[in-house]
Amino acid sequence: MSQPILMKGNEAIAEAAIRAGCRFFFGYPITPQNEIPEYMSKKLPEVGGVFVQAESEVASINMVYGAAGAGARVMTSSSSPGISLMMEGLSYIAGAELPCVIVNISRGGPGLGGIQPSQADYFQATKGGGHGDYKVIVYGPCSVQEACDLMVKAFDVADKYRNPVMILGDGMIGQMMEPVVFRGGQGEGSLPEKPWATTGNEGRKSNLITSIHLDPEVLDAHNWKLCQKYKAIEENEVMYEVYREDDAEWFLVAYGTVARICISVMDKMRKEGFKVGLIRPITLWPFPKAAFEQVADRAKGFLCVEMSTGQMVEDVKLAVEGRAPVYFYGRTGGAVPLPRAIEKRMRDVIEGREPVVTDYLEGRGGGVK
Amino acid sequence: MSQPILMKGNEAIAEAAIRAGCRFFFGYPITPQNEIPEYMSKKLPEVGGVFVQAESEVASINMVYGAAGAGARVMTSSSSPGISLMMEGLSYIAGAELPCVIVNISRGGPGLGGIQPSQADYFQATKGGGHGDYKVIVYGPCSVQEACDLMVKAFDVADKYRNPVMILGDGMIGQMMEPVVFRGGQGEGSLPEKPWATTGNEGRKSNLITSIHLDPEVLDAHNWKLCQKYKAIEENEVMYEVYREDDAEWFLVAYGTVARICISVMDKMRKEGFKVGLIRPITLWPFPKAAFEQVADRAKGFLCVEMSTGQMVEDVKLAVEGRAPVYFYGRTGGAVPLPRAIEKRMRDVIEGREPVVTDYLEGRGGGVK
Amino acid sequence: MKPVYLRPKSLTHTVTHYCPGCTHGISHRLVAEVIDELGIQGKTIGVASVGCSVFAYNYFDTDFQQAAHGRAPAVATGIKRVHPDKIVFTYQGDGDLASIGAAEIVHAAARRENITVIFINNAIYGMTGGQMAPTTLEGQVTTTSPFGREHGVQGYPLRMSELLAAVDGAYYIARCSLHNPVQVARAKKSIKQAFQNQMEGRGFSMVELLSTCPTNWRMTPQKALEWVEKHMIPVYPLGEFKRGEGE
Amino acid sequence: MKPVYLRPKSLTHTVTHYCPGCTHGISHRLVAEVIDELGIQGKTIGVASVGCSVFAYNYFDTDFQQAAHGRAPAVATGIKRVHPDKIVFTYQGDGDLASIGAAEIVHAAARRENITVIFINNAIYGMTGGQMAPTTLEGQVTTTSPFGREHGVQGYPLRMSELLAAVDGAYYIARCSLHNPVQVARAKKSIKQAFQNQMEGRGFSMVELLSTCPTNWRMTPQKALEWVEKHMIPVYPLGEFKRGEGE
Amino acid sequence: MDKRVVFNEAHCKSCELCVWVCPKQIILFKEELNASGYHPANVSDKDQEQCISCAMCARMCPDAVIEVFR
Amino acid sequence: MDKRVVFNEAHCKSCELCVWVCPKQIILFKEELNASGYHPANVSDKDQEQCISCAMCARMCPDAVIEVFR
Amino acid sequence: MNHQIIMAGFGGQGVMLIGTLLTYAGMREGKHVSWLPSYGPEMRGGTANCAVCISDAPIASPVVTEPTAVIAMNLPSYEKFSKILVAGGSLIINSSLVSVENIRGDIKAYRIPANDEAETLGSQRVANMVCLGGLLGVEDIVEIETVIAVLPEVIQERYHHLLDLNARALRRGYEMVREMK
Amino acid sequence: MNHQIIMAGFGGQGVMLIGTLLTYAGMREGKHVSWLPSYGPEMRGGTANCAVCISDAPIASPVVTEPTAVIAMNLPSYEKFSKILVAGGSLIINSSLVSVENIRGDIKAYRIPANDEAETLGSQRVANMVCLGGLLGVEDIVEIETVIAVLPEVIQERYHHLLDLNARALRRGYEMVREMK
Ligand SMILES: Cc1ncc(C[n+]2csc(CCOP(=O)(O)OP(=O)(O)O)c2C)c(N)n1
Ligand SMILES: Cc1ncc(C[n+]2csc(CCOP(=O)(O)OP(=O)(O)O)c2C)c(N)n1
Ligand code: SF4
Ligand code: SF4
Numbered sequence A, B: 001m002s003q004p005i006l007m008k009g010n011e012a013i014a015e016a017a018i019r020a021g022c023r024f025f026f027g028y029p030i031t032p033q034n035e036i037p038e039y040m041s042k043k044l045p046e047v048g049g050v051f052v053q054a055e056s057e058v059a060s061i062n063m064v065y066g067a068a069g070a071g072a073r074v075m076t077s078s079s080s081p082g083i084s085l086m087m088e089g090l091s092y093i094a095g096a097e098l099p100c101v102i103v104n105i106s107r108g109g110p111g112l113g114g115i116q117p118s119q120a121d122y123f124q125a126t127k128g129g130g131h132g133d134y135k136v137i138v139y140g141p142c143s144v145q146e147a148c149d150l151m152v153k154a155f156d157v158a159d160k161y162r163n164p165v166m167i168l169g170d171g172m173i174g175q176m177m178e179p180v181v182f183r184g185g186q187g188e189g190s191l192p193e194k195p196w197a198t199t200g201n202e203g204r205k206s207n208l209i210t211s212i213h214l215d216p217e218v219l220d221a222h223n224w225k226l227c228q229k230y231k232a233i234e235e236n237e238v239m240y241e242v243y244r245e246d247d248a249e250w251f252l253v254a255y256g257t258v259a260r261i262c263i264s265v266m267d268k269m270r271k272e273g274f275k276v277g278l279i280r281p282i283t284l285w286p287f288p289k290a291a292f293e294q295v296a297d298r299a300k301g302f303l304c305v306e307m308s309t310g311q312m313v314e315d316v317k318l319a320v321e322g323r324a325p326v327y328f329y330g331r332t333g334g335a336v337p338l339p340r341a342i343e344k345r346m347r348d349v350i351e352g353r354e355p356v357v358t359d360y361l362e363g364r365g366g367g368v369k
Numbered sequence C, D: 001m002k003p004v005y006l007r008p009k010s011l012t013h014t015v016t017h018y019c020p021g022c023t024h025g026i027s028h029r030l031v032a033e034v035i036d037e038l039g040i041q042g043k044t045i046g047v048a049s050v051g052c053s054v055f056a057y058n059y060f061d062t063d064f065q066q067a068a069h070g071r072a073p074a075v076a077t078g079i080k081r082v083h084p085d086k087i088v089f090t091y092q093g094d095g096d097l098a099s100i101g102a103a104e105i106v107h108a109a110a111r112r113e114n115i116t117v118i119f120i121n122n123a124i125y126g127m128t129g130g131q132m133a134p135t136t137l138e139g140q141v142t143t144t145s146p147f148g149r150e151h152g153v154q155g156y157p158l159r160m161s162e163l164l165a166a167v168d169g170a171y172y173i174a175r176c177s178l179h180n181p182v183q184v185a186r187a188k189k190s191i192k193q194a195f196q197n198q199m200e201g202r203g204f205s206m207v208e209l210l211s212t213c214p215t216n217w218r219m220t221p222q223k224a225l226e227w228v229e230k231h232m233i234p235v236y237p238l239g240e241f242k243r244g245e246g247e
Numbered sequence E, F: 001m002d003k004r005v006v007f008n009e010a011h012c013k014s015c016e017l018c019v020w021v022c023p024k025q026i027i028l029f030k031e032e033l034n035a036s037g038y039h040p041a042n043v044s045d046k047d048q049e050q051c052i053s054c055a056m057c058a059r060m061c062p063d064a065v066i067e068v069f070r
Numbered sequence G, H: 001m002n003h004q005i006i007m008a009g010f011g012g013q014g015v016m017l018i019g020t021l022l023t024y025a026g027m028r029e030g031k032h033v034s035w036l037p038s039y040g041p042e043m044r045g046g047t048a049n050c051a052v053c054i055s056d057a058p059i060a061s062p063v064v065t066e067p068t069a070v071i072a073m074n075l076p077s078y079e080k081f082s083k084i085l086v087a088g089g090s091l092i093i094n095s096s097l098v099s100v101e102n103i104r105g106d107i108k109a110y111r112i113p114a115n116d117e118a119e120t121l122g123s124q125r126v127a128n129m130v131c132l133g134g135l136l137g138v139e140d141i142v143e144i145e146t147v148i149a150v151l152p153e154v155i156q157e158r159y160h161h162l163l164d165l166n167a168r169a170l171r172r173g174y175e176m177v178r179e180m181k
């Protein structure tokens, strides 16, 4: 195995994409993900690929649509407001069943908000910020290494299901430097065939990429066909980690970098004798309900920790189905939940105390909902 | 009370808006809501208002932002793909706390989809299709009359909370004609003062409309302040109807025109001796959890019926919290759930039979998930 | 007997959904004739837009992608960058190209994207039932300009050929009309030129076609053609606005 | 002693976040001077865009709205239609106005929207750290054109003043520079004209200001001004491109 | 008899543009409706020889209904 | 002494543009840093009278640091 | 009674108009009513239909899936909607354009040569009215006089010179069906 | 040991660079490392900082909320970060720019006139290296030799003529602190 390299998350993500055989990148600058297009603009031409700085995120996602429909491994990346502008295009891509990868290095919102890390785009990513019934496969990496590994997986999974895949990384994933080893990535040679792609109809019947179906019965059938696909994805592609499954009774639930903070809290509290464990969803959609089934017998309660006012907490509740109480703690807009505050909240949960909002505050913010 | 007039839903909605004091409309054509801008283009100039056909939905929502920030009663309307293009702007409006009304006469998706009625934009509307933590108040009218009444309410509620309000009507609400009586609408005279609006700083300190807060602590505080507001809305603004609360044990759950179909199913099944009731959410956000509390003791099960592959069903589950099973039946893409199929599904539910998908199909579609 | 005119091979045998006498049909035929004559059917990829021509893919026997409203130039960019050796064209209405898609068309031109754009200017939104387009004439009544377009309220008609000619990356910009057989023949020449430019790698080419919408103009097809000649051409003069690129 | 030059009243007393020597500061000062001279501070509503000037509202003592990236002309339209008697201006960078906001600016002009646009062309994306803008010069190295912009790959610089001059609804389009005191004085005259046009109801006015980004150009402020004169002006000639509207 | 001008009647929409441009004014509509509900254009067998094969009709037809031979 | 040219030192960012355009070349930087970490520009008391109040410096200053009197 | 009626034909045959007319008349008679259109992608030509509900009770659903009556003005409409008509329901067929055999035996079917009758009356354009008149002759939905009375409110002012022609067409259809009955 | 270090100063003082350098050295010594930057809205000027974690165990969180060491290269940084430094932690103050009294008594504080020292060495630009050298002199994070060894990998090629100057600055800071200790 090769030596680890120290790399900024954004650059590592870009490099992983190239190693996964991605040769086309269409994107528009936005903090905190600029290193991705910058890296691509330098490296893609070296490997015979193409980098295009689009005029906007709306254009980016539609260029991705065109390139994906033409059979390419293609990606775009952006951050929260830019991702919002892609919602129509994303719905088209899902409707037309095109494979592609979208990276959202998300920042504080709503509106222009701030440029610090956030997880407040969870709903948009997992429920479908665009119109219509569609699903995007969403990965929430917790380290630069995991972001790279998932990036490679993302392209394969996108091709396998002909579906868009999103990497939802908070700003920290993009901005921090960590050692990384590149593994996997089948390279350009062995990419899957795409006989459905628009490459010119020489010697075969015409191919068509579209999402319009004016006949309600046809569109209904199309939607239920997509639904079947989504069911298959739910069955095959769920990823998660459970920590301290053996004896834990109280579970922290967190994804992305927040999960790492929670691990430190878990470790500390265990030393103090609390039976704390942690569930870390890696796929945010499909959401890992199985993880909750696994611990359902023993779990006395769940504390969901997010850099949002509470979004994943709904999926946790849907997974727990009332079998144990689900609590929440969060900070937003770039404020990061402090280990101390998480610990306090978890103690209150375990010891059955009502939360006192000000207890968890470091600044002027809130945190308990 | 005045005599009812027969009007197409879209025109009635436009007329109700004008009666509610709306004087500014910015929008872009899209089926099946074109009668709204068309009506506005004719009628607004007559009452001293302004109609602008924007170059796109992206421009529309940002014109709404400008006009709302300038203190006007303002609205836009569109349909599914157009609404997706508004997601960034909507997040800005919510972040900057501006009041406005958005009408989505939604159609089948994803992508270009079709032009027939659909309810597949439920997630987008209620969870936040844009980035960041924000909420839009969403009404789901079930008749032309209710659409008009809610339209008037929407403007008042928007002003009260300085928050965007959405009317989520399926295509039927827009396209059908029904008798309607216009009531309410305070007219232009008595609209609330907006001292925060940008009107020029003559004789006062400057006003600022913005959503940027670079300091994480400030943005965090802003988000939790919004959260408080949303909590107040959840407490004050929930609207719903429960039918046959007195003795029902099995509940249909549906909103919009689907609720009307379900009422006919309920009536029929009651005649046959089934203790069927119905919960009809009118506000989709805030979701009427109270309705489910109300019937929690007695309810043996809920059947959620939607023109989607199952979106509101998640909110129903979150409200029911595992206290009774929640089932689903739906058609999509303009296909409308048939009374016969709903009844069959409800019987299967009551009699504990596993659904056989093909039983509920009229065309090539699916329906059970 | 020898054929003088045969239905182009690149058209499928489908009855179109276009209204009687709508010149979308003529434009389709011309593009198909050009594809046939250049022998590029097997390597052409079309991009349909959102407008009455949304189903263009049903009528051309080539590979096709259906693009979101206004975004055909972006979609075409994605395709062309993947297959620089294939021929990529967009087919867009005036609502699509000049209104919602204004940024995409300007930037495809500025980027010198090596594609061909067929632009159908019928001064109205056909598919959605006759709303005002950016190209609607002053005084013209539409469903969203019920009192007639007035420049003080809705501004002036947007002349896209003139505008795009001001973009350095545009190589070829021409405006033609379809209002009689002579003009149809000229239009075909321009369309052919626009495809040839792409084959030669010269960058962005667009042919604007003054077209009719008898249905929403509420005229017979023939009256509609006369209206093009009498009312549209004075505002939208015909000709080549650009040939050659750069500063 | 009598004042020869005083800090304009319409500026607040805040230290700006702009880099040393960035001409965004000069532009701000000129706009403030014009607002003072025309006596319109109390009735002016500014629209800040997304770019280095996102915080413009901190520096002008007038009402302000902060618009989404590229959408300032749409936001200004919303405001102006509500308050036709107030003075509404946008302040936009080249990424904002010429790239993501290309459709909005073209259509504000086409609609003959009675607003004033201040357009800061610094040939780069300042705020996000120096990526290529549509106005980046050929050969110019940026973080997303690391080998220098080449027209075969990224197309040609987009000349917005020339482009907008081709739109009938535009009343006044001028390009000025800020690279020395004489040019600064000229720029101020054009800005004043652009505001006066609005007061007289003449429609859309835009002043493009060739500006510097010493930080991302990686030059001293003074070298940056010299670069404007030497490299930008040949591509972006100064002058009034339009005065008066219509066909 | 070999026809000079052949109409694919199923595609015709009775728009009259061919009628309008034909220098010989020999194009007429049939009594029957086609599947789309239009009276298709046609040149009667007896008028075929009047046709000068100028193809004006074909070049103007929006529905590519007409093929011309000489 | 009444100054001809007055610097609002807190706002200065040492960009040198005033220095560059001053025809009298009398603008220099102070030793101390201001709160933003820059050496502010200044015309020393003794050089004030060399100033011709042309306001070139003020018109070029991006930070509106300079006011000029005559 | 709860009438659920579908009227279908080529775009341009005026099925939307007769639907509106019937709905108006129902409202005027104090009934609960709704009208719901459905179009194809074509702006002109193609097939269009509308669903009208007229009932003594509030209308549960404006969508008509099991019509109690159908007017089929062209062949595709006949093929699509005659199938879903409830047993015992009424079917008005425009026999000028639709020639079919083997109509379902469990329904009340009436063939009216509406285009020919309309032509005779003065214009093919009122074929739709002939059909509606026919329907009114079979099913007890609203009084034909009510329909005639609301004609001026539904028909655009510039066509008011044709009010009389429309009324005559309605009556003609009505009578033809009465005669057949 | 689990080192959580914050380095802060004006944009342009090179705090990001010394953070990267330290992280690199940590990685080279086989430790677990992370580096996380934080900027203000200013592109130039303003205050910037980075958080570096160097640990024997995997790093739970790259966010440093309770630093074990702080380098404060300007006054705002001192004010912000000296407060959250853990008791017993190390604080390196660039006394060329920061003159403060009453430093917390429960920490190890070292005042180094980094700009002046750097100037003496040849360029104020290596003041950051003097500070980092100081930190290495107090806290047992990595060997100073490792840091010097990775300099060529971290510093851009076009500045490689300054490698030696940087190394000398690192050593100078190291020595100054050793002398104070
Ligand atoms: C995002 C979005 N907005 C609006 C529409 C609705 N829409 C469909 S076609 C069309 C305009 C068509 O006009 P044009 O482009 O001129 O084409 P034409 O029909 O006149 O040929 C519009 C606005 C849509 N499908 N998607
Ligand atoms: C929708 C969206 N896309 C991208 C961004 C990121 N962004 C912020 S400023 C900017 C460009 C700024 O460049 P310019 O407009 O030229 O202004 P300058 O900073 O050069 O003055 C970009 C792309 C954003 N905030 N929103
Ligand atoms: S609506 Fe107009 S543009 Fe569309 S097909 Fe009909 S005539 Fe042509
Ligand atoms: S980054 Fe460039 S444009 Fe932005 S403030 Fe600094 S110098 Fe000015």
Ligand code: SF4
Binding pocket: E005, E021, E022, E023, E024, E025, E026, E027, E043, E050, E051, E052, E053, E054, E055, E056, E057, E058, E068
């Ligand atoms: S070919 Fe010429 S003469 Fe013959 S039918 Fe056609 S138009 Fe008439």
Ligand code: SF4
Binding pocket: C021, E007, E011, E012, E013, E014, E015, E016, E017, E018, E019, E040, E041, E060, E061, E062, E063, E064, E065, E066
């Ligand atoms: S031009 Fe074509 S479609 Fe029109 S009438 Fe003639 S043959 Fe028929």
Ligand code: SF4
Binding pocket: F005, F021, F022, F023, F024, F025, F026, F027, F043, F050, F051, F052, F053, F054, F055, F056, F057, F058, F068
């Ligand atoms: S006013 Fe003129 S002479 Fe005086 S300091 Fe300024 S530039 Fe120099």
Ligand code: SF4
Binding pocket: D021, F007, F011, F012, F013, F014, F015, F016, F017, F018, F019, F040, F041, F060, F061, F062, F063, F064, F065, F066
């Ligand atoms: S121009 Fe202004 S900011 Fe620059 S050095 Fe002179 S006084 Fe300071």
Ligand SMILES: [Mg+2]
Binding pocket: C051, C093, C094, C095, C120, C121, C122, C123, C124, C125, C126, C133
């Ligand atoms: Mg059009």
Ligand SMILES: [Mg+2]
Binding pocket: D051, D093, D094, D095, D120, D121, D122, D123, D124, D125, D126, D133
């Ligand atoms: Mg710029």
